[in-house]
Amino acid sequence: MRLKLVRENTSIDFFSRARIWLGISMVAMVIACASFMLQGLNYGIDFQGGTSIRTQSEQPVDVAVYRAALDPLALGDISIAEVFDPSFEEDQHVALVRIQAQEGDERIASETIQAVQAALQSIDPNMSFPSVESVGPKVSGELIQTAVIAVALAVVAILLYIWLRFEWQFAIGAVLALSHDVILTIGIFSELQIKFDLAIIAALLTIVGYSINDTVIVFDRVRENLRKYKRKDLKEVLNISINETLSRTLMTSVTTLLALIALFVLGGDVIRGFVFAMIWGVIIGTYSSIFVASAILLVLGVKRDWSKKDPSAGTKYGHIDT
The missing domain is CATH 1.20.1640.10 (Multidrug efflux transporter AcrB transmembrane domain)
Structure with missing residues (x-):
């Protein structure tokens, strides 16, 4: 049938x-x-400009917890995504945090990046940041x-x-x-x-x-x-x-x-x-x-x-x- x-x-x-x-x-x-x-x-970060921060932690990535830690900074549009790769070890948890460019700034200030890293390290003090990349308005x-x-x-x-x-x-x-x-x-x-x-x-x-x-x-x-x-x-x-x-x-x-x-x-x-x-x-x-x-x-x-x-x-x- x-x-x-x-x-x-x-x-x-x-x-x-x-x-x-x-x-x-x-x-x-x-x-x-x-x-x-x-x-x-x-427009998202791709078209507005901004900064992407790659994080690495031994603790599992919880997007909601990451977002809650960054919300008090009032940085606007923030995108958080866990990165999966077969080559990662069992205790290697990687995430990509993208932050939109701030109004009036060519790129996110180093102080802001440090504040973001500090907020994320409040979740896991051993968290590391293998790469930080910025996309300018141009x-x-x-x-x-x-x-x-x-x-x-x-x-x-x-x-x-x-x-x-x-x-x-x-x-x-x-x-x-x-x-x-x-x-x-x-x-x-x-x-x-x-x-x-x-x-x-x-x-x-x-x-x-x-x-x-x-x-x-x-x-x-x-x-x-x-x-x-x-x-x-x-x-x-x-x-x-x-x-x-x-x-x-x-x-x-x-x-x-x-x-x-x-x-x-x-x-x-x-x-x-x-x-x-x-x-x-x-x-x-x-x-x-x-x-x-x-x-x-x-x-x-x-x-x-x-x-x-x-x-x-x-x-x-x-x-x-x-």
Whole structure:
């Protein structure tokens, strides 16, 4: 007995309210852009600058205890993560403490670092600090610029790939759907003021790849059905194509979400922002593959001349006597 998320021979009309779906997406994008412009993002240490201190102790790392010891210093955003490595000995417990750059300072003062070390040594007097590294505002600014370029180049590369593989209408639909996913992801982080760091940039790039994978599968089926149903209008072909790939799309999304939800619940605070971005991205990516990319393709239209076989195919040497 097989699990079926979608019954066979589905015939859902996804485009009876295509303008409503596009309107909802446009309103959501406007809200996301407005939130970003009005309150911005809650940048993490990677983008604000700061200092990372590596600690080593014989006592097990307790993130809550470390944070309680540092809270009285009022240093703002502090990230604490235990470091795991198979090469560590049993009594070797390592943590990475990251502190955001203080307002008006190029880098954290040595007195502040000493105060942090003293607070941590109150937990374990034998605690050592193998390394202390600082990231200045200039470097963090360069990281922001590099992150924006990375996402932009990924979208441009996908545009060229879809354009070469399909037609320009498919490329425009795919890229607008990807832009929709990225903007709404940035918007939810701005609205909820969740910490935005390099891990979220990695999540954005992963979301772009996941979303385009779904979109290409739908577009491949659309191209096949345009050749198969030459007399059906584009709206009907799109509906048939989405219904035929709906089971695969939902099964992929649900199984991915099961793993992500488990990571979100059990993975700890260090990766929670990344996993949240992935969960949101999978949901939005699935939505955009079905309702946004295909709806834009319907609006732009597709010429079917490219799908017709060349009448001279296979007759290039027909005039030669055998």
